[in-house]
Amino acid sequence: MLRFLVRRIAQGILVLVLVTIAVYALFFAGSPRDIARRIAGRQATPEVVDRAYHRLGLDQPFYAQYRHFVWRLLHGDLGFDFYNGQPVTTVLKQAAPVTLSLAVGAAILWFILGVSTGVYSSVRPRSFIDRAFTASALFFYSIPVFVLGLTLIYFLFFRLTKAGHRWFPASGYVGLTTSVSQWALHLILPWLTLALISAAAYTRLSRSSMLEVLGEDYVRTARAKGLSEKRVILRHALRSALTPVVTQFGIDAASVIGGAILTETVFGLPGLGWESVHAIGNQNLPIIIGVVLISATAIVVANILVDMLYAVLDPRVRLS
Amino acid sequence: MSLLDVEDLSVSFHTPDGIVKAVRNVSFSLKEGTTVGIVGESGSGKSVMSQTIMGLTRGAQVSGKVVFDGRDMFTLKRDALQALRGSEIAMIFQDPLSSLHPYYRVGWQIVEAIRAHDKGLSKAKAHERAVELLGLVGIPQPQRRIDDFPHQFSGGMRQRVMIAMAISLNPKLLIADEPTTALDVTVQAQVLDVLKRIQREFGTAIMMITHDLGVIADMADDVIVMYAGTAMEKSGQHDMFYEHHHPYTEGLLESLPAYGDLRERLRPITGQPPSLINLPTGCPYHPRCPYVMDVCRTKVPPLRQVFGEGPHQSACWLPTDKEGRAAARAAVAAGTYSGATDARLTGDRT
Numbered sequence: 001m002l003r004f005l006v007r008r009i010a011q012g013i014l015v016l017v018l019v020t021i022a023v024y025a026l027f028f029a030g031s032p033r034d035i036a037r038r039i040a041g042r043q044a045t046p047e048v049v050d051r052a053y054h055r056l057g058l059d060q061p062f063y064a065q066y067r068h069f070v071w072r073l074l075h076g077d078l079g080f081d082f083y084n085g086q087p088v089t090t091v092l093k094q095a096a097p098v099t100l101s102l103a104v105g106a107a108i109l110w111f112i113l114g115v116s117t118g119v120y121s122s123v124r125p126r127s128f129i130d131r132a133f134t135a136s137a138l139f140f141y142s143i144p145v146f147v148l149g150l151t152l153i154y155f156l157f158f159r160l161t162k163a164g165h166r167w168f169p170a171s172g173y174v175g176l177t178t179s180v181s182q183w184a185l186h187l188i189l190p191w192l193t194l195a196l197i198s199a200a201a202y203t204r205l206s207r208s209s210m211l212e213v214l215g216e217d218y219v220r221t222a223r224a225k226g227l228s229e230k231r232v233i234l235r236h237a238l239r240s241a242l243t244p245v246v247t248q249f250g251i252d253a254a255s256v257i258g259g260a261i262l263t264e265t266v267f268g269l270p271g272l273g274w275e276s277v278h279a280i281g282n283q284n285l286p287i288i289i290g291v292v293l294i295s296a297t298a299i300v301v302a303n304i305l306v307d308m309l310y311a312v313l314d315p316r317v318r319l320s
Numbered sequence: 321m322s323l324l325d326v327e328d329l330s331v332s333f334h335t336p337d338g339i340v341k342a343v344r345n346v347s348f349s350l351k352e353g354t355t356v357g358i359v360g361e362s363g364s365g366k367s368v369m370s371q372t373i374m375g376l377t378r379g380a381q382v383s384g385k386v387v388f389d390g391r392d393m394f395t396l397k398r399d400a401l402q403a404l405r406g407s408e409i410a411m412i413f414q415d416p417l418s419s420l421h422p423y424y425r426v427g428w429q430i431v432e433a434i435r436a437h438d439k440g441l442s443k444a445k446a447h448e449r450a451v452e453l454l455g456l457v458g459i460p461q462p463q464r465r466i467d468d469f470p471h472q473f474s475g476g477m478r479q480r481v482m483i484a485m486a487i488s489l490n491p492k493l494l495i496a497d498e499p500t501t502a503l504d505v506t507v508q509a510q511v512l513d514v515l516k517r518i519q520r521e522f523g524t525a526i527m528m529i530t531h532d533l534g535v536i537a538d539m540a541d542d543v544i545v546m547y548a549g550t551a552m553e554k555s556g557q558h559d560m561f562y563e564h565h566h567p568y569t570e571g572l573l574e575s576l577p578a579y580g581d582l583r584e585r586l587r588p589i590t591g592q593p594p595s596l597i598n599l600p601t602g603c604p605y606h607p608r609c610p611y612v613m614d615v616c617r618t619k620v621p622p623l624r625q626v627f628g629e630g631p632h633q634s635a636c637w638l639p640t641d642k643e644g645r646a647a648a649r650a651a652v653a654a655g656t657y658s659g660a661t662d663a664r665l666t667g668d669r670t
Contacts (some may be wrong), residue, residue, distance in 0.1 A: 001328055217418040223376055225433040225485070226406030239423055317467045 001311060001317055008068035008307050012300040019296040022071065023289055024066050032058035042081035042283045047081050055080060066079060078293065088290040091275060096294075098173050099271035101183065102190055102263065103256040106318040111194035111249055114202020115140045115242070121203065122210030122241075123233060133203055141200035149193045171268030194260055198252060205248060209241040216240070243313050247306050254302030258295025322349040323492055323525050324373070324461060329381045331365070331386035331549075332370050338597040342368040344550040348542075352492065352524040357540030357557070359530060361593055365549035370495045373527075374409060375401050389492060407437040410486035414498040416478035420470035427466035430454075430485045437489050453484040457514050465663035467475070487518055494518075495527045498527070512538050514664065532578060537561065542631075545569045548594050548604035551623060555632040565626040565634035565645055567611045568569060610652050611638055 026034055036053035036093035042051070053059070057068050068190040069191040072079070076086065078088040121130040140148070157170040193316070213219065213236050223229075259273030268274075272291050278300055311318040322560070331343040345364040350356045358366050371377050373386050373395060381386040388409065393401070413419040416562055421429060430450040441449075455479040470478055479499060487495055496515065500508035512535065518524055528539050536543055536557065543560040545553040546569060553566040553617035564570055571589040591608040594600050600607055604618040614636050623633040626640040634640075638648050651657035 030630075103465070109364055217413060217415060218421040219484075220376060221370075221411075221413065221419045222421070223413040224374060224403070225404055225436055227432070227436050228402060242420075289331050314423060316471050319469065 005304075005308065006309070008304050012304050015300050019293065020070060022068070023292055024069055027032075027285055027289055028056075028065060028255065030291045033034075035220065038283070039079075039082065039285050041285075043050060044082055049308040052082055054081075055231075068139050073293070078290040081284060081286050083282055083284040083287075091287060092272065092290050094296065095270060095272045095275045097175065097260055098269050099257060099264070100312060101173075101176065101187055102194065102260055102269060103253060103273060105187055105191045106194035106198065107249070107253040107256065108264075110199040110202060112198035113195060115245060117199070117203045117232065118206025118245075119210055119238060119241075121207040122214060128224060130207075132208075137200040139200075140196045141198065143299060145193060145197060145260075145262035147196060149189070149263060152189050153195055153266070163317055170178050173269050173271075190260075192271060193266070194256070194263050201252075202249075206245050209244050213241040220300065238311075243310065246309055246313065250302045250306035250309070254299045255295070257298040257302075259291060268319045277296045323352045323389055324350040324527070325385070325387040326369075326373065326533070327385040327387075329369065329372065329386060330382070331368050332375060333379065334381070335597075336627060340596045341599065342380075342549050342596060343372065344548075345544070346544075346549075346569055346668055347384075347552050348544055348551070348554065350525050350542075352525050353519065354541045355519065355526040355528055355539050357528045357530065357532065357543045358544035358546060359536055359543060361531060363593055365433070365596075366531075366546055366622065367497050368549075369528060370411070370497050370529050374405060374411060374495065402438065404434055406491075407489040407540040408491050409493045409495065410489070411489040411497065412479070412482045412486050412499050415502045416475065416482045417470060418504075422470055422477060423467055425467050426454075426473070426481045427451075430466075430481070430488055433485050434488050439512045449488065450553060451496075454481070456487075457481075457484045457518075458510070473508075475503050476510060478509075479503060479511050479654070483511070483514055483518070487524070488523070488605065491524060493525045495529070497529045498531070499528075500532065501530070508535075509538075513524040514550040515539070533561075533572065545572070548599060549596055550604065550633065551633075553603065553632075553634045553636075554623065555634075556630065559627075559630065559632050563627060563632070563642075565632070565638070565640070566636045567609045567638070568605045569634075570649075571608070603635070611636075611648055611657065613637060 008242065027038075032053065033049075036049050036058055038055065040049045040052040044237055060068075079093055080086075081088050084091065095236065105159055113219060117133045121133045126129055152169050155193070156168050167185075169186050170189075172186055174186050176183045207274075216237075219237050222232045224227065226237070257272075259271060259276055261273035261277060262270045263269070264273040265277055270296065276291045277288055278284070325351065326454075327347050329343055329346045330341070333340045333342060346365075346369060348356060358369070360366050368377060368380075372380065372382055373388075375392065375396075382394065388404070391400075391404075393404075396404070419588065420426065424432075427447060427450050430453060431446040434446045434449055435443070451462045451466055454466060459477060459480050461466055465477075466477075470481070473481060479502075482499075494515075499515070500511055503511060515526065516539065519526055523593065526539070528535060530536060540557045542555055543553075543555055544551050545560070545566065547568050552568045553560070553564060555564070560569060561573065564573065568589075574587045575589055577584075579588055591610055594604055595608070600617075602618050603609070603616045604619050606612045609616065617635075621635045621637045623635045624640055626632050626634045626645075627642055639645055
């Protein structure tokens, strides 16, 4: 088990190294002056371009530049945002909590929503409720984020406010440390948007996983033991059915941490996705590099966590 | 009075291809402390029947009556049925690996079974009992093995764990659905020995479902031979081997490899078992039967008393007396059998 873990972590590090090489090759290829101009941003003055040129060590050979790049990364230095005149980490440190709040809340919501509807469907396959869940899952799965987001804003903000109930704000973000209730209130609509769309896949996944497990011999054994149906479903069937769901969940949750671009844009949440969109608009390359590296790290770490969780869930993995 | 009475039990499933008649009009009874063997090929309805008795067939249409220990199983409330399952009627299955939950320790699974019915029992006491049970079924070092997972046991040991779990509440009836099919021959004998010992010690009645005639020879007091979801022949164990009446029983026995004679070719029953959706008219075995007569193709033979007084019934149109049956056998062996044209063979038809 320990060897398995060490191997997975080594693989993860290798992936990250490859990502940095790819990023570096993508953003730092070409003549040094062009690169400095690109990194410095669209409206940079010649002085800024000069500063970028020297800071990045572009007068040095390519491999030395890459070495410096990695060296800086290892010291937590993601580069300098010349456009806004501050380190990239400062920008991302402000944006990350927003995205993290959005991701964690939405992920919890969609996991509960998806798994509970999926389990319910699997217990009564082909019933009216099963069909209703399947239909709504398909509906939410195919609806674009911005349509659902704007629809929620229209009904739950615009119409309610017009009717004199100002329950939800339409956009913006309040820090968790400022006010917990305001934080949650500002995030409810984005959470719902992201959760409803993502839950659909989980309804389907957990339904099919449950249906498969419910046909297993050990579920029959559980019934033959005289256990209540509730215990058979939750303790025996769901326990096994969750394994593939958890795997998918880890990967999906991690990809949201890299920034839920559409959701953040619709609800004006200044998170990583929102920063990326603005950075792209301003050709602010250092920020984009930073977001790419954070997303890649999140996904690699999530994958390792999922593998560890796999071992916690399944003793056959743990003990072999 | 018998412990289990099954009367005219039929089970069918609706499928997109049509109605599958898995079990048709089976009746039998089982006395306390005895073993009934139910033999038949795969798909003969043995397993469906046993699971129906436990109330474990879902989405099936069931008719007939099952009375266990004075209680009608089909009118029992859900809670009462649940309370009965695992405590008074227990079951073990063919594949012990897939029948145990792979994520839970075997001790946990046994304790769960005990505490599902004996809620007042403390966890520690139940654990103690589980260790004792594992020892009883012959698992070495039960104190240590109890915290292992199913995949850490060998096939035979897993089946012992299943048996330990099944007998944990001292059931009156143990339904064993092909308990040795997935095991090595040497391990099979050990597992059967465990079952016999349990029966001797606790007076448990056993319903032994198998396609292995060796298991029947080893365990059963009475035998029911099933084919295409229905009982073909019912008899005592001795009669099934030495005085069988039904051609299907004969076919089953003849398809056994003769011990010691390596040169003799196997004699399988020709043809395939019928589809349970489209059963043949008349006797379901007639397309494969060497004794087939005209009447077999049109009329379903009822179970009739054969060979005089003893509890021996056969669903076959052949003569019910020993001489007539023997004459038919001789005629088939000599190649002179001509079915319906033989007046002597078609004479006795009540």
